[in-house]
Structures are given as C-alpha cells and as structure tokens.
Amino acid sequence: MNSINSDDRILRFYGASHPEMFEIERRCMDRGGVVIRHLDSELPEGLVLDVGAGNGFTAIRLHSSARTIVALEPDADMIDRHASLRWVQGIAQKAPFRESTFDAAYATWAFFFDGVPDIDEGLAELQRIVKNSGKLIIVDNAGGDEFSSLATRSTASDPDWWRDRGFDQTTIHTSFRFDSLEEANRLLAFYFGDEAAAGNRKTEIEYRVVAYSTTVLKR
Numbered sequence: 001m002n003s004i005n006s007d008d009r010i011l012r013f014y015g016a017s018h019p020e021m022f023e024i025e026r027r028c029m030d031r032g033g034v035v036i037r038h039l040d041s042e043l044p045e046g047l048v049l050d051v052g053a054g055n056g057f058t059a060i061r062l063h064s065s066a067r068t069i070v071a072l073e074p075d076a077d078m079i080d081r082h083a084s085l086r087w088v089q090g091i092a093q094k095a096p097f098r099e100s101t102f103d104a105a106y107a108t109w110a111f112f113f114d115g116v117p118d119i120d121e122g123l124a125e126l127q128r129i130v131k132n133s134g135k136l137i138i139v140d141n142a143g144g145d146e147f148s149s150l151a152t153r154s155t156a157s158d159p160d161w162w163r164d165r166g167f168d169q170t171t172i173h174t175s176f177r178f179d180s181l182e183e184a185n186r187l188l189a190f191y192f193g194d195e196a197a198a199g200n201r202k203t204e205i206e207y208r209v210v211a212y213s214t215t216v217l218k219r
C-alpha cells in the first residue's frame with residue numbers, strides 16, 4: 001500500500017492516486033471519532049503541527065480558536081487548499097520550521113512507521129521544532145483486532161521500539177463502520193486482496209489503534 005521513494009523521501013500513499021478509496025477510508029475509519037477525541041484531550045492549546053496531514057481530515061477537527069493546527073504534507077496532490085488550514089509542503093525528516101516553534105506535534109498513520117529507514121531523523125526534527133516540555137504524539141495501528149486479522153502480513157507497530165525511544169502508549173478501541181457490505185469489501189479487497197474481502201460478512205470491523213506519546217526535554 002505504501003512504498004518509499006528514495007529520491008524525495010516521501011512515503012508514497014495511495015490517497016492521491018485512488019481518491020475514491022481514501023474517501024471510503026476516511027469516512028468509515030474511526031467513525032465515532034474516538035481517535036480525534038483522544039488527540040483533542042491530549043494536545044495543548046497554542047501552535048500544533050500535524051505531520052503528514054494528508055487532506056487535513058484530522059487537522060480540521062483539532063483546529064480551534066485556542067489551538068492553531070499547521071498542516072505539513074509533502075504530496076501536493078493530497079493537500080486540500082479548500083480546507084481552511086495553514087498548509088506547509090515538506091517532509092518530516094527536514095521540517096521547514098525554526099527550532100522550538102510548536103507547542104506540540106502529532107502524526108496520524110503518517111511516515112512514523114517503525115521500520116521506515118529515516119524515522120529517527122524525522123523524530124529528531126520533531127524534537128527540534130517543538131518547544132521544551134511540548135508533546136509528541138504518534139498514532140498507528142495497534143494490531144490484535146479483527147481488522148489486522150484480515151491482513152496477510154503484520155500491520156501493527158512495535159510497542160518495544162517506541163518504548164526504547166521514551167514513548168508511553170495508550171490503546172484506543174475503535175472500528176471501521178461502513179455504509180454497506182459492498183463498501184466494506186471494496187476497501188478490504190483494496191487493502192488486503194480479494195480473498196480477505198470474500199470472507200467478510202461485517203459492516204463494522206473492530207480496529208485497535210495506539211497513540212505513542214512523549215514530552216520533549218531540551219537541555
């Protein structure tokens with residue numbers, strides 16, 4: 001689903017090439033908004049960076065009069081200029097911001113997948129651009145749920161990898177909730193292949209997410 005482009009260091013995402021699939025994903029994944037509520041309660045007011053913001057789905061929901069979200073996204077075809085956000089085009093590994101600019105930074109299913117070769121470079125950038133005592137939150141798949149059981153290979157992040165880097169973890173229980181079985185199986189076939197989709201009879205599929213968080217400490 002994702003592939004690394006070594007030239008521009010963007011982890012290619014299907015959202016721009018298959019917008020109809022991304023539309024289903026974003027509408028049906030975490031439909032109850034549990035992940036958004038978690039981020040909303042954990043993130044501070046002030047200036048907050050969304051890294052790999054996609055089309056701004058999450059950023060728009062976390063933006064408020066007290067919290068300005070800056071949306072960093074490398075893929076021009078993902079950026080939705082109609083979304084009233086401050087957009088910046090760029091990559092996590094070379095974030096175009098001054099030191100200690102943000103009160104916090106977060107990423108939802110974007111770039112910070114343990115196993116990505118330059119992930120530590122990206123984390124170092126977040127440490128640089130977030131203020132002392134600011135927060136970092138990385139959201140990824142937790143695994144051990146109905147959704148990941150449909151995949152032929154592991155889609156879960158590695159909690160030990162994040163613990164070794166000083167991140168705490170919170171598991172968030174949510175689901176994919178589709179409008180119809182046809183819609184569910186269309187997305188599952190796209191993600192995991194026809195066989196996975198053929199075996200599914202559910203329009204709501206359990207999905208476990210993990211939020212890794214840490215506090216930036218500068219000397």
Ligand SMILES: C[S@@+](CC[C@H](N)C(=O)[O-])C[C@H]1O[C@@H](n2cnc3c(N)ncnc32)[C@H](O)[C@@H]1O
Pocket residue numbers: 009010011012013015026051052053054055056057058072073074075078090091092093107108109110111
């Ligand atoms: C799975 S999408 C998630 C989008 C959004 N965070 C959301 O939850 O809807 C991953 C996003 O990360 C972006 N991305 C890829 N490589 C990146 C990099 N090196 N730095 C920052 N973002 C990156 C992709 O362009 C894509 O928009």
